[in-house]
Amino acid sequence: MVTAMASEELTKNIGLRGVTVADSKISMVDGNAGKLNYRGFAIQDLAQEATFEEIIHLLLIGTAPNIDQLSVLKEKMAEYRTLSPEIIASLQARPPHAAPIDVMQGIVTALADHDPNLASTDRDTVYDSCLRLIASFALAAAAWQRIRNNKEVVQPTTKTSHAAAFLEALWGRIPNKDESELMNLLLILHAEHTFNASTFSVREVASTQAHLYASVSAGVGALSGALHGGANARVMEMLLEIGSLDNVEPWVTKRIEAGQRVMGLGHAVYKTRDPRAAILQQVAAKVLAGREEEKWFKLGLEVEKTGRACLQKKKQLDLYPNVDFYCSPVLYGIGLPIDMFTVFFAVSRVSGWCAHYLEERFAEAQPKPALYRPKAHYTGRDCGPSGCRWTPLESRGEGCPHGKNFEGCCEGYKDEEGCTC
Numbered sequence: 001m002v003t004a005m006a007s008e009e010l011t012k013n014i015g016l017r018g019v020t021v022a023d024s025k026i027s028m029v030d031g032n033a034g035k036l037n038y039r040g041f042a043i044q045d046l047a048q049e050a051t052f053e054e055i056i057h058l059l060l061i062g063t064a065p066n067i068d069q070l071s072v073l074k075e076k077m078a079e080y081r082t083l084s085p086e087i088i089a090s091l092q093a094r095p096p097h098a099a100p101i102d103v104m105q106g107i108v109t110a111l112a113d114h115d116p117n118l119a120s121t122d123r124d125t126v127y128d129s130c131l132r133l134i135a136s137f138a139l140a141a142a143a144w145q146r147i148r149n150n151k152e153v154v155q156p157t158t159k160t161s162h163a164a165a166f167l168e169a170l171w172g173r174i175p176n177k178d179e180s181e182l183m184n185l186l187l188i189l190h191a192e193h194t195f196n197a198s199t200f201s202v203r204e205v206a207s208t209q210a211h212l213y214a215s216v217s218a219g220v221g222a223l224s225g226a227l228h229g230g231a232n233a234r235v236m237e238m239l240l241e242i243g244s245l246d247n248v249e250p251w252v253t254k255r256i257e258a259g260q261r262v263m264g265l266g267h268a269v270y271k272t273r274d275p276r277a278a279i280l281q282q283v284a285a286k287v288l289a290g291r292e293e294e295k296w297f298k299l300g301l302e303v304e305k306t307g308r309a310c311l312q313k314k315k316q317l318d319l320y321p322n323v324d325f326y327c328s329p330v331l332y333g334i335g336l337p338i339d340m341f342t343v344f345f346a347v348s349r350v351s352g353w354c355a356h357y358l359e360e361r362f363a364e365a366q367p368k369p370a371l372y373r374p375k376a377h378y379t380g381r382d383c384g385p386s387g388c389r390w391t392p393l394e395s396r397g398e399g400c401p402h403g404k405n406f407e408g409c410c411e412g413y414k415d416e417e418g419c420t421c
Contacts, residue, residue, distance in 0.1 A: 012377060017268075021372075022203070023365040026059060026355050027192045034272040038192055039063075047279045052162050052187040052351075053077065059192055059355035060130055073131065078159045080135035081169075083143060084114050088153055091140065096148040100141075100343045101229065105220040107140045108133070112213035119211070123362050129212050130354035138162065138347045142169035145340055163187055166347065171335070179334070182287050186330065189276045189323060190345055192352030198222040198229070202353045206360040207372045219353045220346055229342040232324040232331065235264040236338050239299050239329065248302045252310055262307040264300075264325030266317075276323035284330045293333030300329050 011019050028037050036043040039058050046055060050064075053074055057065040065073060090110050094103050112118055115132055117125045143153045146169075154172050156165035163183035167175040175183070193199070201222040205215040223229035242251045252262060267274055288294040304321050311317040331341055363369045381388060 016200075021195070021200075022360075024194065024356070024359060025062065025365045026352070026359060027194045029194050029269055031267070031269040032271050034270055034275050036193070036275050043189070043275050044279060047185055047188055047276075050188060052184050052191070052348075055188050055191050056131070056134060056162075056351050059351055060127055060358060074159065074161075076128070076131050077135045077162055078165075080132040081139050081156060081162075081165055083136065083139055083153065087111065087114065087136075087140065088143065088147075091144050091147050094144075094148075098148075099224070100144060100148075100340050101220065101224040101346070103144050104137070104141060104343055104346060105217055105224065107144075108137065108213050108217040108220055111136055111140070112211065115213070118213070123358065126212060126358065126361070130358065133212060133216060134350050134354060135162070137350050138166045139169050141340075141343050141347050142166060144343075145170060145337075146172070167334075178287060182283065182330070182334070185280070185283055186327065186344070187348045187351075189280060190327075190348035192349070192355065196228070197225070198349065199353060199356050203356050203360040204372045206357045207370065209361070209369070212354070212357055215357050216350060216353050219349075223342060223346055223349070229345060231263065231322075232328045232345065233338045233341040235300075235324050235328040236296075236332050236341065238263045239296050239303070242299060242303065245299060245302055248299070248306050252303060252306045256307070256310045256314055262303065262311070264321055264328070265304065265307050265311070266319040267322040270320065270322065273320040274322040277321045277326055280323060280326040280330065281321075284326050288330070288333055291333065293329065296329035296332055297326070300325060 026039065028040075029035070038046060038055065039062055041058070041064075046058075050058075053070060054065055056077075057063070057069060057073055061069075087107065087110055090107065091103065094106075111133060115129050117129055120126060120129070139156070146153055151172070154169050156168040158164045158168050158174050161180055161184060163186075164175050164180040167179060167183055195203075198219040202215045202219040205218040242248055255262060284297050288297045304325065308319060311319055328341065331344060332338070336344060359365055361369065383389070
């Protein structure tokens with residue numbers, strides 16, 4: 001029998017990995033079986049049959065939209081897919097070298113100033129704010145990419161889909177059918193993935209009853225961290241470093257023998273093939289066929305083949321590619337710079353973040369709203385019942401035997417309990 005203290009020891013200091021913290025009806029990941037669903041629908045079916053607008057409705061409302069519901073959603077998205085002069089001026093004020101993901105975190109809070117329903121606690125009204133944020137966030141991302149390259153901001157004219165409008169705002173031209181369908185797929189595959197670091201950040205802030213934009217800003221901030229977002233960028237950097245098919249085997253072998261990772265192989269959750277990677281691999285092969293950018297896709301296939309074989313032989317590890325592995329050459333192929341890869345992730349994932357905000361804020365999977373308030377086990381210095389005695393500054397001496405180690409002793413003081421402070 002595991003005692004309470006033993007159980008606590010097993011669950012602390014592990015970054016909450018494997019610790020269930022809340023119920024959710026939004027998405028399910030089965031890492032052992034390689035399954036992912038949104039609201040019960042398999043990602044394979046959604047990727048093949050749905051539009052991103054339908055996914056937005058599914059995630060935020062919980063059901064697939066009917067014709068009228070989808071029409072209203074698309075009309076609202078088109079209406080909200082615009083930027084005020086103040087937002088554009090805010091983007092223009094940022095230096096061109098600013099990290100795009102940092103720019104986007106700042107722009108989320110700026111967008112809050114232009115939502116007339118910011119303070120509303122009505123679920124339907126907050127849902128409308130979610131549509132506003134999803135639409136304007138994508139446009140702001142495209143606008144920043146153009147602004148930092150001294151290009152005019154483009155207001156998209158196409159209303160056929162969010163995917164097409166985003167590409168038009170990004171490129172300055174209306175994309176063709178294949179390009180729009182590829183972007184639609186990318187948006188669907190990245191829209192939601194249960195309680196990862198950024199999603200948990202959104203829900204934690206939402207639990208304080210903060211507004212939507214404050215909560216999503218926290219998610220963008222979490223995504224900027226090297227241990228969460230940016231994996232797709234590092235995959236592309238790896239492919240560029242390898243450069244050619246001839247370099248794959250020596251590069252991969254050297255890296256694995258040095259105990260280093262091959263980016264894009266393996267996943268924190270999936271113990272088998274990431275279902276999103278399998279979908280994207282097939283589509284990427286079709287879309288990039290015959291194009292100059294296809295070389296990066298083929299290079300990725302060879303890295304996967306060589307890396308998996310080498311890991312099995314030398315480390316007895318059976319790792320599969322994750323979604324970032326094939327997303328990278330596709331994003332690079334459509335002209336997105338590497339430092340914008342994480343921003344693209346957020347353009348899609350903001351839909352999932354909004355769904356989690358609604359679920360947390362309105363207790364849609366819990367008995368009632370509850371503030372996240374974990375506790376910590378104190379392991380710092382303890383100088384007895386009365387605590388450590390604070391000495392006047394002039395009595396502490398001028399040096400410290402342990403240099404800059406502030407956990408060590410400071411010259412001139414040692415209390416009766418033997419605690420050196």
